Amino acid sequence: MTDEPLPSWTDGAARDAILEFVASVTEGPDAVPVEQRVAVFDNDGTLWTEKPMPTQLHYIVQQWRAAAEADPSLAEHQPYRAAVSGDLGWLGAAIDKHYDGDESDVSTVIDAIARLTDGMSVEQYASSVAEFYRTAKHLTLQRAYRSAIYVPMVELMRFLEEHGFTCYIVSGGDRDFMRPMTEDYYGIPPERVIGSALGLRYDEDGAQVRYTAEFDFLDDGDEKPIRIWSRIGRRPLLAAGNSNGDVPMLDFIRRGAVGLALLVHHDDDTGRGDAPYDQGAQKALAAASDRGFTVVSVKRDWSTVFVEA
Amino acid sequence: MTDEPLPSWTDGAARDAILEFVASVTEGPDAVPVEQRVAVFDNDGTLWTEKPMPTQLHYIVQQWRAAAEADPSLAEHQPYRAAVSGDLGWLGAAIDKHYDGDESDVSTVIDAIARLTDGMSVEQYASSVAEFYRTAKHLTLQRAYRSAIYVPMVELMRFLEEHGFTCYIVSGGDRDFMRPMTEDYYGIPPERVIGSALGLRYDEDGAQVRYTAEFDFLDDGDEKPIRIWSRIGRRPLLAAGNSNGDVPMLDFIRRGAVGLALLVHHDDDTGRGDAPYDQGAQKALAAASDRGFTVVSVKRDWSTVFVEA
Numbered sequence: 001m002t003d004e005p006l007p008s009w010t011d012g013a014a015r016d017a018i019l020e021f022v023a024s025v026t027e028g029p030d031a032v033p034v035e036q037r038v039a040v041f042d043n044d045g046t047l048w049t050e051k052p053m054p055t056q057l058h059y060i061v062q063q064w065r066a067a068a069e070a071d072p073s074l075a076e077h078q079p080y081r082a083a084v085s086g087d088l089g090w091l092g093a094a095i096d097k098h099y100d101g102d103e104s105d106v107s108t109v110i111d112a113i114a115r116l117t118d119g120m121s122v123e124q125y126a127s128s129v130a131e132f133y134r135t136a137k138h139l140t141l142q143r144a145y146r147s148a149i150y151v152p153m154v155e156l157m158r159f160l161e162e163h164g165f166t167c168y169i170v171s172g173g174d175r176d177f178m179r180p181m182t183e184d185y186y187g188i189p190p191e192r193v194i195g196s197a198l199g200l201r202y203d204e205d206g207a208q209v210r211y212t213a214e215f216d217f218l219d220d221g222d223e224k225p226i227r228i229w230s231r232i233g234r235r236p237l238l239a240a241g242n243s244n245g246d247v248p249m250l251d252f253i254r255r256g257a258v259g260l261a262l263l264v265h266h267d268d269d270t271g272r273g274d275a276p277y278d279q280g281a282q283k284a285l286a287a288a289s290d291r292g293f294t295v296v297s298v299k300r301d302w303s304t305v306f307v308e309a
Numbered sequence: 310m311t312d313e314p315l316p317s318w319t320d321g322a323a324r325d326a327i328l329e330f331v332a333s334v335t336e337g338p339d340a341v342p343v344e345q346r347v348a349v350f351d352n353d354g355t356l357w358t359e360k361p362m363p364t365q366l367h368y369i370v371q372q373w374r375a376a377a378e379a380d381p382s383l384a385e386h387q388p389y390r391a392a393v394s395g396d397l398g399w400l401g402a403a404i405d406k407h408y409d410g411d412e413s414d415v416s417t418v419i420d421a422i423a424r425l426t427d428g429m430s431v432e433q434y435a436s437s438v439a440e441f442y443r444t445a446k447h448l449t450l451q452r453a454y455r456s457a458i459y460v461p462m463v464e465l466m467r468f469l470e471e472h473g474f475t476c477y478i479v480s481g482g483d484r485d486f487m488r489p490m491t492e493d494y495y496g497i498p499p500e501r502v503i504g505s506a507l508g509l510r511y512d513e514d515g516a517q518v519r520y521t522a523e524f525d526f527l528d529d530g531d532e533k534p535i536r537i538w539s540r541i542g543r544r545p546l547l548a549a550g551n552s553n554g555d556v557p558m559l560d561f562i563r564r565g566a567v568g569l570a571l572l573v574h575h576d577d578d579t580g581r582g583d584a585p586y587d588q589g590a591q592k593a594l595a596a597a598s599d600r601g602f603t604v605v606s607v608k609r610d611w612s613t614v615f616v617e618a
Contacts (some may be wrong), residue, residue: 035498106555122538179542189344190542200538202531202557207564209538229431229509229518231540233488233499250509255516 005159008152008304014262014296018156021122021260023239026163032258034164034300036235040249041153041242043171043178043195046147046264046272047186049274052139053147056177057091057134078105079112099280106110111173112216114198117211122200124174125211129309141306149185150235152302153240160238168192169209170228177288190268192232195219216307224249240264243280247287254292261293268298268305313469317461319614322572323605325450327465329571330335334546335472336574337430338481341567342434343473346568347543349558351550352480352487352504353571354590356495358583361448365486366400366455372425406509419524422483423507426520431485431509434520437488443595448593450615457492461611462549462573466495477545479531479537480504481554504528533558549573551604553592562603570602577607577614 005214009015025032044050064083067074074080082090094105117125125289135165137146157167169188175195182188199214219227228236239246239253250261263284269276276299278285288295298305318324325609334341365468373392374450375382385387391399405415421601426434447457466476478497480487484504491497508523528536537545548562549554551573559570572593578585585608587594598602 014399027494037493054545076408125545175539176542184346191540193542200535204535204557204559206533207561209561210539222513225511225518226509230484231500233485233502235432251513252511252516252518 003224006152006155008155009304010301011025013300014294014301017260017309018159018172018262021238021258022160022163022176025258032237033079034235035165036237037160037165038232038236039157039160039167039238040170040194040236040253041157041167042246042249043169044160044172044245045242045266046240047153047169048137048145048247049141051274051277053088053091053095054173055136055138055145056173058136058139059109059129059177060113060116061088061091062136063128064112065191067116079109093251103276114211114213114215116297117198118213120211121203121206121208121210126180129177133181134239145181146185147307149306150264150302151304151307154186161187165238166192168194168228168232170219170224170239170249171195173219175196175219192260194227220245221278222248225252228252235259238262241284242266243284246293247284250284250293251291261291262296263288263293264298265297266298267300268302270299274305313460315613317464319610319612321610323603324604325585326569327468327571330547330567331469331472334567341397341546343469345543345546346469346472346474347541348466348469348476348536348547348549349479349503349545349562349579350466350472350548351552351555352478352482354551354575355549355555357454358447358450360571360586362397362400362404363444363482364447364454364597365482366404367445367448368438369395369422370400370484371445372437373421376425380595386547388418405588412486415426423520423522423524426507427522428519430512430515430517430519432517433527434485435489442490454493455492458547458615459573460613460616461613463495465549470496470611474550475501477501477537477541478502479526479533479548479558480526483507483529484528503536513529522594529554531557534561537561544568547571550593552589554589556593556596559593559602560610570600571605572597572602572606573607575607576609579608583607583614597606 006015016237035279041047044054061083066081066140068080068084075084079089082088103242134219138145141148160167173195175193175197178195179190179193196219197216199212199216200209201212203210235256236253237258238260239250240262241250254261266274266277315324331540350356356592373389377389377393382391387399391397403418407415426536437595447454464508469476482504484502484506487497487504493503505528506525508521509526510521512519544565545562546567548559549568549571550559563570566578575583575586577583
């Protein structure tokens with residue numbers, strides 16, 4: 001029976017919950033009108049890997065290294081020093097601190113990120129990012145990032161679309177870092193990519209939209225439902241995430257008139273790719289039962305994680 | 310020949326320019342891929358009337374009047390005094406000043422606008438606005454706002470869609486004031502409405518997105534190309550506007566690889582509804598020829614302006 005829906009999902013509670021939910025909102029007299037069938041997906045850790053570091057950080061480290069090669073004085077300071085030395089412990093610690101609520105080093109990181117694109121046109125940045133996706137390899141899986149996406153989640157997006165849903169990405173990652181790959185990797189066009197944003201200005205002489213040195217907003221935590229409303233103007237029916245920063249979004253959807261909230265749990269220790277981790281997700285996992293989130297166990301609920309590289 | 314495209318447009322230069330442009334980007338070996346066929350439309354003065362005052366201001370004045378009835382001390386101050394007295398000269402002058410670059414009274418107006426929705430959930434506001442659209446009549450045309458939309462422009466949106474375009478609204482008006490009517494009036498769903506925004510916050514206890522007392526941004530002038538990029542992530546092929554605040558958007562589109570920029574000119578003195586006006590559009594009209602904007606004359610280029618009321 002190769003026509004069974006969601007073939008990369010193991011028969012079990014998570015898959016059942018999805019199939020039942022989709023049937024409940026698409027069949028019978030209580031079916032939700034097609035235009036209201038919206039689903040939202042976090043990206044890092046939900047649609048693709050986020051370990052050993054988010055893909056965007058891999059790109060950024062490459063760019064910092066190139067900047068420090070062009071201007072060696074930069075290498076005296078963080079985060080360039082870490083980028084040049086290849087010892088990314090400092091960066092890892094900065095992200096760990098962020099997950100624990102301490103933004104001190106992350107603000108240094110954010111400033112240095114904004115500096116990379118200051119004055120660049122949005123189209124130049126898109127080209128630079130596209131070049132990265134063409135050439136970079138995942139740091140531990142040693143395969144193109146194209147092959148580091150989670151097959152069961154892409155399958156879920158296609159399954160939802162077959163049932164009249166429109167899918168969006170709602171990520172803490174930079175919106176414009178995702179856009180050059182989302183159509184190809186996930187079948188999601190740029191207008192349906194919601195993410196963090198660098199400041200923009202309009203350059204009238206060149207008729208170009210350019211980045212400023214300011215960070216605009218981090219699309220994480222409470223900001224996710226806010227940005228969902230700003231961009232979509234509807235409360236979605238289904239949300240999927242994997243970390244503490246997804247809790248408000250999952251809750252917003254779960255507490256609508258009808259809503260399914262999926263929380264991907266990286267408990268996979270079966271050697272299929274990602275190592276297991278709870279970091280950054282402990283609060284979400286602890287709250288899942290009270291809040292009615294459906295936990296998706298990578299170990300138990302997915303029979304396939306990645307495509308063949 | 311009732312199958313002729315754009316039947317409410319008079320045979321002439323503007324209609325020819327549209328037909329030739331659409332053929333050039335949709336036919337032959339240089340056709341632009343469907344996913345890149347994006348068109349953007351200003352709303353007030355482009356898709357519907359903006360005189361004697363923008364529709365949103367009519368709604369706001371109603372709400373201010375209701376607020377001052379509930380709390381009479383408010384009526385001692387502007388803009389409530391104007392709303393209660395029905396003498397809207399003060400408001401008209403505030404808007405005239407804005408068009409002349411003086412924002413002093415407009416900031417009082419904006420503060421009082423934000424106060425109306427402070428703490429309200431986005432869904433409550435949508436209900437209040439929908440009720441207004443159900444009952445309000447255009448102040449001079451004396452017909453529902455549903456019938457104060459420009460037939461030739463709605464025809465143009467459908468014509469573009471038949472040729473693979475996706476249409477968006479990009480207005481200086483409040484995004485969430487437009488969303489409750491855009492699907493019904495224009496066939497444009499809420500996720501394709503770009504406009505000015507009030508601040509939002511997430512109310513975790515209620516799982517609601519609510520307005521703050523802050524104004525977030527005015528989607529006018531340079532902000533239009535910025536918001537187009539933020540929301541759509543592509544440079545559109547066609548833009549239509551009617552006032553000075555549309556110039557950066559029109560220019561951004563006109564100076565892409567291919568682009569048609571339409572500037573609606575309210576020169577209609579034929580008694581078909583709107584009185585003629587250039588106010589707020591003088592700079593745009595003066596720049597049209599240099600910048601390659603195609604001027605659409607309401608008088609000459611449209612054979613029908615409104616549906617029968």
